[in-house]
Amino acid sequence: EAQVTQNPRYLITVTGKKLTVTCSQNMNHEYMSWYRQDPGLGLRQIYYSMNVEVTDKGDVPEGYKVSRKEKRNFPLILESPSPNQTSLYFCASSSGDGVWAPLHFGNGTRLTVT
Amino acid sequence: KNEVEQSPQNLTAQEGEFITINCSYSVGISALHWLQQHPGGGIVSLFMLSSGKKKHGRLIATINIQEKHSSLHITASHPRDSAVYICAVREYNTDKLIFGTGTRLQVFP
Numbered sequence: 281e282a283q284v285t286q287n288p289r290y291l292i293t294v295t296g297k298k299l300t301v302t303c304s305q306n307m308n309h310e311y312m313s314w315y316r317q318d319p320g321l322g323l324r325q326i327y328y329s330m331n332v333e334v335t336d337k338g339d340v341p342e343g344y345k346v347s348r349k350e351k352r353n354f355p356l357i358l359e360s361p362s363p364n365q366t367s368l369y370f371c372a373s374s375s376g377d378g379v380w381a382p383l384h385f386g387n388g389t390r391l392t393v394t
Numbered sequence: 395k396n397e398v399e400q401s402p403q404n405l406t407a408q409e410g411e412f413i414t415i416n417c418s419y420s421v422g423i424s425a426l427h428w429l430q431q432h433p434g435g436g437i438v439s440l441f442m443l444s445s446g447k448k449k450h451g452r453l454i455a456t457i458n459i460q461e462k463h464s465s466l467h468i469t470a471s472h473p474r475d476s477a478v479y480i481c482a483v484r485e486y487n488t489d490k491l492i493f494g495t496g497t498r499l500q501v502f503p
Binding site: 313315320321322323324325328330336338339368370372377380381382383384385387388 | 425427429435436437438439441442444480482489490491492493494495496
């Protein structure tokens with residue numbers, strides 16, 4: 281089944297403890313991206329990647345890192361999480377450069393930083 | 395001012411009604427997406443368009459590039475259409491994806 285898999289679904293951590301949220305897709309998509317969703321603010325793009333070893337900042341990249349060493353994986357890294365990074369996170373992928381094809385979303389990761 | 399504005403923010407309807415959700419944007423775009431987010435949180439892509447009109451079942455999406463406006467229509471609405479509908483644009487110069495804050499639709503039997 282074609283899908284985008286995010287792990288974990290729920291994560292509670294403490295300020296400053298490094299964490300990684302994984303994202304994997306099995307559709308051989310070139311374009312992958314990360315978003316956070318907050319009440320009243322909607323979805324905001326954190327980082328995106330057009331292909332392996334190519335990543336670009338979205339609207340809210342501060343405090344996050346990404347890597348794209350393989351086509352199927354696009355992990356989101358929080359080196360030193362802070363409470364203002366408590367949010368619902370989504371990964372998505374799309375074929376090509378992501379412009380002319382629909383987005384496929386993962387099920388989301390709810391992160392709480394205390 | 396947000397670069398992508400949706401209206402209305404909240405919408406209630408009786409089953410069978412015709413629904414329209416609007417999206418206006420202020421940036422140059424290469425594509426516009428309509429997404430559906432169900433109460434469980436999952437997000438599904440409904441349409442991706444760059445011009446004209448697309449139809450899928452009871453859903454119709456239109457876009458007017460000159461007016462920087464798109465509409466999502468739902469014909470013969472049903473309670474299972476209850477969800478948050480989100481408009482997103484792919485900014486032409488930067489390739490960033492910019493989202494509206496969503497329209498919460500509730501359809502009652």
